[in-house]
Amino acid sequence: MGYVASSAASGLATGRTRTIGVLAPYVSRWFFSRAIEGVDIELHAQNYNLMLINLGGYGTSRSRLFEHTMLRKQIDALVVLCLAMHPSELEHLHRVEIPLVSVGPVEGFHGVSIDDYEATQVATNYLIGLGHRRIAQLQGVEADEMNFEVPKLRNRAFEATMLAAGLELRPEWELVGDFTFASGVRAAAWLFESGTERPTAIFCASDEMALGVLAEARRRGIRVPEELSILGIDDHEFSAAAGLSTIWQDPVAQGQSAASMLLKRLDGDEAAIRTVTAPYTLLQRETTASPRRSR
Amino acid sequence: MGYVASSAASGLATGRTRTIGVLAPYVSRWFFSRAIEGVDIELHAQNYNLMLINLGGYGTSRSRLFEHTMLRKQIDALVVLCLAMHPSELEHLHRVEIPLVSVGPVEGFHGVSIDDYEATQVATNYLIGLGHRRIAQLQGVEADEMNFEVPKLRNRAFEATMLAAGLELRPEWELVGDFTFASGVRAAAWLFESGTERPTAIFCASDEMALGVLAEARRRGIRVPEELSILGIDDHEFSAAAGLSTIWQDPVAQGQSAASMLLKRLDGDEAAIRTVTAPYTLLQRETTASPRRSR
DNA sequence: CTGTTAGCGCCTTCAG
DNA sequence: CTGAAGGCGCTAACAG
Numbered sequence A, B: 001m002g003y004v005a006s007s008a009a010s011g012l013a014t015g016r017t018r019t020i021g022v023l024a025p026y027v028s029r030w031f032f033s034r035a036i037e038g039v040d041i042e043l044h045a046q047n048y049n050l051m052l053i054n055l056g057g058y059g060t061s062r063s064r065l066f067e068h069t070m071l072r073k074q075i076d077a078l079v080v081l082c083l084a085m086h087p088s089e090l091e092h093l094h095r096v097e098i099p100l101v102s103v104g105p106v107e108g109f110h111g112v113s114i115d116d117y118e119a120t121q122v123a124t125n126y127l128i129g130l131g132h133r134r135i136a137q138l139q140g141v142e143a144d145e146m147n148f149e150v151p152k153l154r155n156r157a158f159e160a161t162m163l164a165a166g167l168e169l170r171p172e173w174e175l176v177g178d179f180t181f182a183s184g185v186r187a188a189a190w191l192f193e194s195g196t197e198r199p200t201a202i203f204c205a206s207d208e209m210a211l212g213v214l215a216e217a218r219r220r221g222i223r224v225p226e227e228l229s230i231l232g233i234d235d236h237e238f239s240a241a242a243g244l245s246t247i248w249q250d251p252v253a254q255g256q257s258a259a260s261m262l263l264k265r266l267d268g269d270e271a272a273i274r275t276v277t278a279p280y281t282l283l284q285r286e287t288t289a290s291p292r293r294s295r
Numbered sequence C: 001c002t003g004t005t006a007g008c009g010c011c012t013t014c015a016g
Numbered sequence D: 001c002t003g004a005a006g007g008c009g010c011t012a013a014c015a016g
Helices: A007-014 A030-045 A062-067 A087-095 A116-129 A150-164 A181-193 A207-219 A251-266 B007-014 B030-045 B062-070 B087-095 B116-129 B150-164 B181-193 B207-219 B251-266
Strands: A019-024 A049-054 A077-081 A100-103 A111-113 A135-140 A174-177 A201-204 A229-231 A246-248 A281-283 B019-024 B049-054 B077-081 B100-103 B111-113 B135-140 B174-177 B201-204 B229-231 B246-248 B281-283
Touching: A007 B007, A019 A030, A019 A251, A030 A049, A030 A077, A030 A100, A030 A251, A030 B049, A049 B030, A077 A251, A100 A251, A111 A251, A116 A135, A116 A150, A116 A201, A116 A229, A116 A246, A116 A281, A135 A150, A135 A181, A135 A207, A174 A181, A181 A207, A201 A207, A207 A229, A207 B207, B019 B030, B019 B251, B030 B049, B030 B077, B030 B100, B030 B251, B077 B251, B100 B251, B111 B251, B116 B135, B116 B150, B116 B201, B116 B229, B116 B246, B116 B281, B135 B150, B135 B181, B135 B207, B174 B181, B181 B207, B201 B207, B207 B229
Parallel strands: A019 A049, A019 A077, A077 A100, A100 A111, A135 A174, A135 A201, A201 A229, B019 B049, B019 B077, B077 B100, B100 B111, B135 B174, B135 B201, B201 B229
Antiparallel strands: A049 B049, A246 A281, B246 B281
């Protein structure tokens, strides 16, 4: 007859809230919003609620979050979307007794994530295999507050792979962005105007940046891939339609998988939580080709 | 000493949860994720929690949501992100006794939103004022489940404005997309290949679609704006860097404002909730120009 | 197997 | 102004 139990009362009586928290550094960036969606799909299916806990850039004291929402028993478990934390915060999370799983690499916790190092190796070797020798990198750097593991891994993997192939890392081809489209545009504009010898390919640490580079190249009439190959990583929703070659990964599935482990754990399966390596695939589309074509 | 109250207990005792629900049709589309971010900023500042209630496309029964989460007193108030609902759902929302505010137009409720009709008029008149006579429209249509007001408003405003200016609406220039980048690419490809006379300008009902049209035009070497002007609406985060002319609006601020009204209302201000018209502005960037330039 | 009762932990009220 | 007690609505354990 339209009656529904009060969750506060049942929560008080049982100690369980049927709510899972999602700790996210951003809500509106591609990877994060997709991962949230994935978590939501799973929770939805099992009648759990999703509490969004945004550590977002708007200068709020993160500490309050950690002390308040978490421990207040408002959530039965927590999904942490890849972000690196201060040791004190990590300690806090360890102290909290609720099950925890990360999406993306988070030191010291189980989680689901692709092998970013390996994926970047594959990307770099693909470019090298195509015959490129003059390869630039557009790496991503986060505001230190949200200091992720991912950019570091991708950067290290790129450089190691280049060196292993005996190729040089020219300083003027080491571009830096912040994972946004705009920073890709800026980096490309700088590269095209700097008067330095142009690379034949550029590896970008995210599709958003790669799309920026592509847009700027096209705007200037630079032919892609004839004059410049562009390779991204992530497979952003714009990438297929833009023809961007990239390394695909599926954050929705990753979020779903993380939530699923948590739910199983809450159902009593002690062994449910483990570290899962998510798949990735190189997608050759239209922005990469052998440099020979250019002559 | 590290003690924090149990929210279930205090919620039970007081009847208030310090949690606000956000009902969203999508999480990872630009407008929605930004609006969620805006709501979050405000809630964060006032120590409220945010419960994400996604009506997402993954075929879950919406009804359960309405009956469960809402009435379960898990939330003190609700933000509805623009989505049209079945009359039964609307009725449900009216029945729920908690304060409710929408972001974007939702029939029968107070909310904050731009005047989509007027904004589209401004956009269309801007193109006309530039001297364009052959103007195409790429309208957005949603899967009916999520049948919004916005696409209809924008479509009607475009057509009315064209007619008022004595311009014709050629059927082959009435393109349809689904608000995604990919649909913009597809529509543009169709237009360029169809062999019909090409319009000198195209108005797109969202920036995501406009960016798709722009990418496809540039890919084919069609000069923008010399041969084709492209105008969007929204000011997506990629737009500035891509040079896309558009109508700017700020969903973050809209979400923030909605949350703020709700919070005031919960603080006892009976008159806090009203309908607010959000600002918009025409941004002339590089994708629009007078058609004369083309000769 | 069904019906009853004692808390869950906090807030608020009322008495001291 | 400080302190004790009842009850918010449910669940789980226990008794019948």
